[in-house]
Amino acid sequence: MAQHLPRRTFLRGAGGVVVALPILEIMLNGNGNALADGGIVPCRFLVSFDGGALGADGDPVHNLYAPDTVGTNYDLKTATMPLGDYGGIKSEVTIVSDLRVPYGLDPIPAGGWAADFHIQALGPLISGVRNSGTDDYGVNGPTADQVVADAIAGDTVFRSLAYQVQAAWYLTGSAPYGRDVISYRLDNGSLVPNPGQTSPRAAYMALFTGFEPPDPGDAAELTYELQKRRSVLDRVMKDIDGLMPKLGSADRVRMERHLDEIRDLEARLAAMPPGNTANCSMFPDPGADPAVGGENSGAGGEGYDVNAGWSDETTRARRFADLIHMAFTCDRTRSVAWLMTMAQSHMNIYPMTQIPYDLHELGHGGGNTSDMSVVRAWHIDHFAYLCAKLRDTPEGAGSVLDSCAMVHLNEAGHGFDPGSGNDNVTHSTENMCCLIAGRAGGLAAGQHVIGNGRHPVHVLNSAMRAVGVDKDLGEVTGVIDELFA
Numbered sequence: 001m002a003q004h005l006p007r008r009t010f011l012r013g014a015g016g017v018v019v020a021l022p023i024l025e026i027m028l029n030g031n032g033n034a035l036a037d038g039g040i041v042p043c044r045f046l047v048s049f050d051g052g053a054l055g056a057d058g059d060p061v062h063n064l065y066a067p068d069t070v071g072t073n074y075d076l077k078t079a080t081m082p083l084g085d086y087g088g089i090k091s092e093v094t095i096v097s098d099l100r101v102p103y104g105l106d107p108i109p110a111g112g113w114a115a116d117f118h119i120q121a122l123g124p125l126i127s128g129v130r131n132s133g134t135d136d137y138g139v140n141g142p143t144a145d146q147v148v149a150d151a152i153a154g155d156t157v158f159r160s161l162a163y164q165v166q167a168a169w170y171l172t173g174s175a176p177y178g179r180d181v182i183s184y185r186l187d188n189g190s191l192v193p194n195p196g197q198t199s200p201r202a203a204y205m206a207l208f209t210g211f212e213p214p215d216p217g218d219a220a221e222l223t224y225e226l227q228k229r230r231s232v233l234d235r236v237m238k239d240i241d242g243l244m245p246k247l248g249s250a251d252r253v254r255m256e257r258h259l260d261e262i263r264d265l266e267a268r269l270a271a272m273p274p275g276n277t278a279n280c281s282m283f284p285d286p287g288a289d290p291a292v293g294g295e296n297s298g299a300g301g302e303g304y305d306v307n308a309g310w311s312d313e314t315t316r317a318r319r320f321a322d323l324i325h326m327a328f329t330c331d332r333t334r335s336v337a338w339l340m341t342m343a344q345s346h347m348n349i350y351p352m353t354q355i356p357y358d359l360h361e362l363g364h365g366g367g368n369t370s371d372m373s374v375v376r377a378w379h380i381d382h383f384a385y386l387c388a389k390l391r392d393t394p395e396g397a398g399s400v401l402d403s404c405a406m407v408h409l410n411e412a413g414h415g416f417d418p419g420s421g422n423d424n425v426t427h428s429t430e431n432m433c434c435l436i437a438g439r440a441g442g443l444a445a446g447q448h449v450i451g452n453g454r455h456p457v458h459v460l461n462s463a464m465r466a467v468g469v470d471k472d473l474g475e476v477t478g479v480i481d482e483l484f485a
Contacts, residue, residue, distance in 0.1 A: 041396050043440045043467035044328045045148040046406040047126075047460070048338040049182045050379040051166075051345035052359050053426035054079070054433060055369040055414030060424055062414040062431040064373040066097035067448045074448035079376035086388035091446040092401060093387060093437045094483060096459050099451040101125055101429035103418045105134065110475040111455050115419045117412070117427035119178055122343050125409065125429070126182050128457040128474025137177070139184050139191065141474045144407075144460045146185040146194065149335040151469045158333040160185075163203060163320045164196030165339065165382075167311035170358065171346040172295045179344050183337035196339050199289050200319035207323065207332055254394060261326070290315050296346055300357030300366045309348035309358055313341075314378075321386040329393055329400055334467075340379050343411045352378045363426035369414070372426075376410070380435070383408045387437045404438030405463035409456060434459055436483060441466030444485040454480060 054063035067074035074095060076084050083090035101124055102112035113120040114134045122139070124130055129141035149160035162183045169176045183194035197203045240259070244252060290312035298304055317340060327333045341347055345359040353374050357366035362375065383406075390401035415430025416423050434456055439445055443466050451458070457476035462483045464471060472478065 041403055042154070042331055042334055043152060044334050044336075044400070044404045044406075044438075045145065045152070045463060045467045046324065046336045046338060046404065047143070047145050047182065047463075048340060048379075048383055048406070048408045049126075049343075049411070050376065050409065051179070051339075051341040051343040051411045052372065052375060052379075053363050053412035053414055053428070054372065054376065054410060054431065055424070055426065056363045056367055056372050057365065057425050059369040059414075061369040062424075063433060064369060065095070065376060065433045066431075067095060070448050070450060072447050078370060078373035080380055081377055082381035082384045085381075086384050087392075089384045089388045089391065092391055092439075093384070093435055094443075094445060095433060095435060095448045096451050096480065096483070097431075097433045097448065098453060099413070099432040099434060099456045099459070100453045101432065101455060103429065108133075111457060113429070117417060117419055117429075118344050121429050122179065122411065124474075125411070125456060127184065128455070128460070128472070128476040130475060139178070139181075139193075141184070142186050142191065143182065143184050143337065144464055144473050145183050145335045145337040147471060147473060148464055148467060148469050149185075151471075152334050152467060154334070156331060156333050158207075158327070160194070160335040160337070161203075161324075161327060161333045162194050162196040162337045163323065163339070164198045165313050165317045165320055166341045166345060166347050167198050167290075167292045167313065167316065168295070169342065169346065170293070170296050170309040170348070172297060176342055180339070180342045182339050194337070196337065198316075200316055200323065201289050203320070203323050207327060207330075258329070261322075293348070296348065296358055299346075299361035299364075300355075302356075304350075304356035306348065306350040306356050309346060310351055313347060314351070317382040318385065321382055321389065324386060325389040325393070325400075328390065328404070329395075340382060349375050349378075380408065383435060383437075390438075398439075401437070402439045405440045405443060405466040406437045407459055407463050408435040408437075410434065432456055436463060438463075438466070441468065442484050444483060447482075449480065449482045451480065459483070 054065050055061060063079065064077040065079040069075050080095065083093050101121060102109040104112060105114060108114050108130045110130055111124050111128050112130050113124050114131045119137050120131050126143045127139050127141035132140060145160055153159040181193045181195050184191050185194055247255060293310045294308040296309040320338065324336050324338065341359060347359050349359045349362055350356055353371060355362065355367055355371060359375060363372055387401060390404060391399050393400045410432060412426055413428055413430050413432035414426060415428040417425045417427040419427060436459055455476045457473050458478060458480050460473050461476065462479040465479055
């Protein structure tokens with residue numbers, strides 16, 4: 001009889017360290033399309049968010065995002081150019097253009113917003129539920145990541161994960177007031193925000209330790225190990241040595257790659273310069289993150305401090321992408337909300353554009369649609385990097401990306417703004433675009449689909465169906481059929 005290994009097999013060490021395994025051949029049936037115990041290979045779901053618009057005020061060019069070509073072999077514009085990298089990852093990523101979040105008064109339309117773009121348009125975009133009135137600036141329904149987590153989390157260690165790349169609000173004399181949250185869950189009938197973790201090191205340790213070793217002595221020992229920067233693998237080496245002889249040659253190669261990825265991630269996290277904040281409730285020094293930059297003293301232009309409002313978000317985004325890859329590969333979670341930049345983001349974009357403005361104000365006079373598209377490309381590059389890592393990670397008869405449905409949203413499009421009555425502006429939910437990647441549930445990858453004015457939530461609904469969640473998000477019903485093979 002063939003030897004099998006349970007999917008829920010972990011490498012355990014002192015101090016509460018737990019290292020999960022990827023899905024190995026020894027855990028699968030003979031066809032490699034299901035677990036040996038009859039269970040299905042899990043699906044994974046992700047929503048990532050770019051807090052900016054596609055075009056600039058006064059520029060008649062709505063975006064440099066939507067391809068000219070419809071269907072497969074679509075062309076790449078400035079915003080989507082990174083999809084041509086990473087071994088041609090565009091063959092795994094679909095672009096959906098001509099999307100629209102409706103707006104209006106008396107009544108406010110289903111899934112729509114009233115007239116004040118910030119932050120009224122955010123809630124309908126991420127929850128599919130309309131504003132309750134002209135003075136409503138909240139989110140009125142659970143978000144897709146939480147609806148999916150309720151349905152497919154199973155016995156994963158983390159029901160869902162929320163990560164945040166932009167490390168601070170950065171605007172002097174103000175606060176985000178909800179612009180920094182894209183994940184909301186229902187708790188006993190009440191809607192509760194689920195803010196993202198901003199420290200890559202704290203997120204890393206949470207994946208492997210949960211921050212709650214059962215014994216205080218173990219906790220102290222783990223803190224000591226962290227201070228010495230020893231690998232978590234050092235603490236589970238006995239289990240590694242016991243497992244390897246049980247594996248076939250392909251699984252040994254897969255395990256060595258998995259362990260190498262953990263070592264590589266640890267090395268890159270340890271190489272970050274010291275930070276001055278961290279969201280760790282247990283360890284006095286959860287590790288080194290990039291330092292959090294100071295606040296912006298102005299929106300942009302002459303006198304703008306190009307060294308403020310920046311916490312090396314490029315490095316932070318890469319580390320979080322590595323962590324999401326690890327969490328999905330090890331089945332630590334099946335649902336992730338990844339906020340790259342906050343809505344109405346005031347992050348400094350000088351490092352990526354050499355233009356002395358923050359992200360939001362770039363569209364209000366600091367640049368044109370071409371400049372805005374360079375910032376969009378920065379976000380899409382990180383999404384593409386994650387997609388490629390998942391594509392290049394074998395699982396069963398295919399890759400981890402084959403079991404994923406991942407959507408990348410933008411806060412705004414470009415066009416008419418009902419609040420100001422102006423056209424060709426950033427405060428608009430006309431002419432929106434988004435990305436969807438993965439092949440879960442028969443998703444047809446690598447094409448350009450025209451949305452014909454449908455809601456971005458129709459894309460989220462399609463991704464939810466792809467991972468087996470037969471529900472609609474909020475008040476927006478139905479899917480986009482063209483997204484499926």
